[in-house]
Amino acid sequence: MVLDTEETETERHGNFLVAGVAHRGTDVDEAALWASLDDYADDLEDAAISDDYYAVMYDVDTDSGEFTYVAGREVDSADDLSPELTAVEIPQATYAVLRPDYETVDEMVVQIHEEELDSRDDGDGVHSPIFERYGADSDPTTVADREIYVPVRDE
Numbered sequence: 001m002v003l004d005t006e007e008t009e010t011e012r013h014g015n016f017l018v019a020g021v022a023h024r025g026t027d028v029d030e031a032a033l034w035a036s037l038d039d040y041a042d043d044l045e046d047a048a049i050s051d052d053y054y055a056v057m058y059d060v061d062t063d064s065g066e067f068t069y070v071a072g073r074e075v076d077s078a079d080d081l082s083p084e085l086t087a088v089e090i091p092q093a094t095y096a097v098l099r100p101d102y103e104t105v106d107e108m109v110v111q112i113h114e115e116e117l118d119s120r121d122d123g124d125g126v127h128s129p130i131f132e133r134y135g136a137d138s139d140p141t142t143v144a145d146r147e148i149y150v151p152v153r154d155e
Contacts, residue, residue, distance in 0.1 A: 013149060014092035018054045018131070019044065020072015022086035026065045030055075031141045033071045043082050048073040051136035056088045058129035071140065091128055095149035 021036050023029075037044070053073060060067040070086050078087035128151035134140045 008096040008098065010094050010096050010152060011149070012092070013095050014090050016074050016090050017076070017078060017087055018056050018070060018072045018090060019047065019075045019078045019081055019085050019087040020054070020070045021084075022068055022070045024059075024066060024068045026067075028069045030071075033069065034140050037071050040082055040085060043085070044073045044075070047075040047077070047081055049076055050074055053134040053136070053138070053140055055132040055134075055140060056090065056129045057131070058088060088129060090131055091151075093128055093151045095131075096152050098148040098150060099146060 021033055021040065023033050050073075053071070056070045056072070058068055058070075068086075070088050072085070075081070075087070078085065081087070130151070131149050132140070133147060133149065
């Protein structure tokens with residue numbers, strides 16, 4: 001089981017905006033996507049409100065296995081950013097903090113979604129985003145640095 005809320009650390013997070021480069025599909029070339037973020041470094045640096053980086057996974061299609069993955073930074077607003085960038089709102093929620101050993105993002109997203117999130121939605125069939133947070137000195141393409149925040153329903 002990927003998520004055991006009785007044994008897993010939880011934290012209250014959310015109510016922030018992540019903007020960055022997006023990929024939609026069933027697999028993600030993480031290194032290439034993170035490298036493409038460099039094309040927007042100046043744009044994002046001006047808008048970023050911290051040194052942290054985020055990866056956000058959302059809009060998982062259980063039939064096709066497709067999901068959207070955004071590699072980016074936390075920003076106050078996406079209004080003045082390049083139109084090629086995607087902005088994702090992270091809602092306020094309680095998140096389980098996972099440190100799994102997945103080799104790829106797609107493997108992790110599908111596994112977490114299948115095991116845990118099918119029964120947890122916002123009431124209209126929409127799941128809250130899953131996100132990863134990385135400090136400025138972390139490498140978001142390595143398994144060792146992964147810390148994943150999965151929304152759990154508040155009791």
